[in-house]
Amino acid sequence: MKKKILIIEDNEDIREGTAEILGLAGYEVETAVNGKLGADKAQKYLPDLIICDIMMPELDGYGVLYLLNKNPETANIPFIFLTAKAERADMRKGMEMGADDYLIKPFDDMELLNAIESRLNKKQKQEEFYTKGLKNLEDFASQVEDKQDLKSLISQKKIRQVKKGQIIYYDQDHAQGIYLVLEGKIKTVKLSEDGRELLTGIYHTDEYFGVHDALISQLHTETAEAMENSSICMLHKDQVNALLNNNTAVAMQFIQLLSAHIHQKEEQLVQLAYHSVRKRLAETLMRIREVNKNQDIFKISRDDLAAMAGMATETVSRTLSDFKEEKLIEKKGGEIHILDVNRLKNMKN
Numbered sequence: 001m002k003k004k005i006l007i008i009e010d011n012e013d014i015r016e017g018t019a020e021i022l023g024l025a026g027y028e029v030e031t032a033v034n035g036k037l038g039a040d041k042a043q044k045y046l047p048d049l050i051i052c053d054i055m056m057p058e059l060d061g062y063g064v065l066y067l068l069n070k071n072p073e074t075a076n077i078p079f080i081f082l083t084a085k086a087e088r089a090d091m092r093k094g095m096e097m098g099a100d101d102y103l104i105k106p107f108d109d110m111e112l113l114n115a116i117e118s119r120l121n122k123k124q125k126q127e128e129f130y131t132k133g134l135k136n137l138e139d140f141a142s143q144v145e146d147k148q149d150l151k152s153l154i155s156q157k158k159i160r161q162v163k164k165g166q167i168i169y170y171d172q173d174h175a176q177g178i179y180l181v182l183e184g185k186i187k188t189v190k191l192s193e194d195g196r197e198l199l200t201g202i203y204h205t206d207e208y209f210g211v212h213d214a215l216i217s218q219l220h221t222e223t224a225e226a227m228e229n230s231s232i233c234m235l236h237k238d239q240v241n242a243l244l245n246n247n248t249a250v251a252m253q254f255i256q257l258l259s260a261h262i263h264q265k266e267e268q269l270v271q272l273a274y275h276s277v278r279k280r281l282a283e284t285l286m287r288i289r290e291v292n293k294n295q296d297i298f299k300i301s302r303d304d305l306a307a308m309a310g311m312a313t314e315t316v317s318r319t320l321s322d323f324k325e326e327k328l329i330e331k332k333g334g335e336i337h338i339l340d341v342n343r344l345k346n347m348k349n
Contacts (some may be wrong), residue, residue: 035059184230
């Protein structure tokens with residue numbers, strides 16, 4: 001069957017030209033001349049992908065995306081913004097709302113077709129993520145006596161693909177919800193006044209981040225960035241709060257999660273305040289090993305290691321060299337191999 005594409009664009013030349021290109025490429029195409037008509041068509045037509053301009057009469061692109069995200073039938077449709085604006089603020093707003101990609105006008109035929117093909121291919125993989133990446137949520141839901149609300153929340157989630165180095169949210173952005181890592185690795189960092197970076201957390205598959213910000217604060221208190229190509233989904237804070245208010249078992253799980261995060265931060269503060277350079281780096285390596293499910297071989301850049309230990313990169317390099325000479329670790333490219341766990345754990349201050 002032909003894949004169905006909906007184009008929402010008020011400029012007739014761009015709308016008709018894009019429709020012609022996609023028609024020649026073998027897609028079934030529908031068009032809408034403004035955001036209001038586009039949102040209505042999306043809910044009736046249920047396309048496989050939507051291309052939508054931002055600046056439009058009746059309803060802008062952000063409004064279209066907001067309405068579609070509220071409807072479970074349209075929330076998971078890949079959504080590409082078509083815009084003449086390339087400012088970071090516009091891109092951030094769209095990505096935070098759940099857009100999958102951007103095409104900046106003017107674009108050529110191959111840019112258009114490659115963007116669509118890429119998003120449709122990723123859409124095919126979403127079923128795997130729902131059965132594998134979200135399994136921990138489903139397992140948790142099965143333990144909850146009244147689990148219908150949680151299962152409904154899970155079923156409406158849209159999976160977002162983020163590339164290595166891509167920012168998910170910035171410090172002081174408004175917190176939208178709690179994030180779950182489905183695949184890959186995410187780090188959270190804080191910047192000091194002099195611009196130094198402190199790495200506050202690393203999150204792997206099946207782990208949550210942004211919990212404190214969503215449940216306690218109105219603003220994010222740190223910046224989240226992808227350490228590698230990753231897949232994440234967001235549980236909106238209003239939906240989570242409603243679920244917590246109605247279900248004590250779910251609320252206790254999140255209290256335990258917050259408590260664990262607080263304990264980790266307290267340990268990190270003690271380490272920064274009182275421990276020597278050698279002990280700080282040894283404990284940081286142990287913490288990273290624990291995050292990596294106690295694997296003795298893991299990848300981490302020296303910059304990230306320095307940010308996590310609160311040290312200068314040059315100091316990390318010298319100390320790692322000392323650890324290597326003492327046969328505590330082995331270094332191979334970007335990998336660190338822990339050779340003596342007990343000696344690192346018991347490093348003297």
